[in-house]
Amino acid sequence: MRSYPRNSPHAAARIAALTLIADGRMKDIELTALERMDAYGRLGMEPVALRGVLHELCTDMLAAAAGGNQEDCRITPETIRALLAEIDDPALRRLVFELCAGVARADRMMHEGELAVLLEAIDHWRMDSDQAPHARSRAAQPDLHASAFG
Numbered sequence: 708m709r710s711y712p713r714n715s716p717h718a719a720a721r722i723a724a725l726t727l728i729a730d731g732r733m734k735d736i737e738l739t740a741l742e743r744m745d746a747y748g749r750l751g752m753e754p755v756a757l758r759g760v761l762h763e764l765c766t767d768m769l770a771a772a773a774g775g776n777q778e779d780c781r782i783t784p785e786t787i788r789a790l791l792a793e794i795d796d797p798a799l800r801r802l803v804f805e806l807c808a809g810v811a812r813a814d815r816m817m818h819e820g821e822l823a824v825l826l827e828a829i830d831h832w833r834m835d836s837d838q839a840p841h842a843r844s845r846a847a848q849p850d851l852h853a854s855a856f857g
Contacts, residue, residue: 708767708786711793716750717760718793719803722824724761725790726807729782729820733761740813746806782820787827800832 711718723746727733741747747754768780794800807828811821828834 708771708789709763713793714796714799715793716752717756718790719750719799720746720752720757720760721764722790722794722803722828723806723810724757724764725782725787726810726821726824727761728765729824730818731820734814737810737813740809741806744806744809749802749806782823784823784827787824788831791828791831794832800828800834804828804832804834 711721723741727737727741741757742754747757750757765780768782772780794803804825807821807824811817811825
């Protein structure tokens with residue numbers, strides 16, 4: 708998987724993009740949620756740049772699956788942690804988490820893969836309940852659905 712400069716808009720956008728595809732498909736309502744949250748402006752990117760990051764993420768995941776002789780793409784905890792490691796600025800972490808949570812809530816269902824991204828972010832970034840209250844409360848709810856998380 709390609710890397711981006713630490714704390715760059717592209718590194719931050721890729722984590723939001725990961726949440727977009729974490730349930731195995733990307734929905735228009737999730738993209739609309741990013742637009743409503745002004746994700747592009749807040750990350751300092753043009754909408755086309757965010758779509759480019761999403762395309763690169765999918766390309767990298769497909770290449771990794773093909774290289775590993777896998778029939779499908781899997782978002783592993785190791786992949787999530789590697790992407791999270793590119794963000795160490797506390798304010799940017801909070802922003803990225805907010806965007807990811809907004810994407811995950813957009814369709815009113817917390818899918819297993821989306822939850823995995825949020826929980827890894829809480830754990831990896833050592834976020835407390837004041838920084839990530841919605842993810843912890845959603846984690847206790849049993850309405851998980853199938854995802855691409857392996």
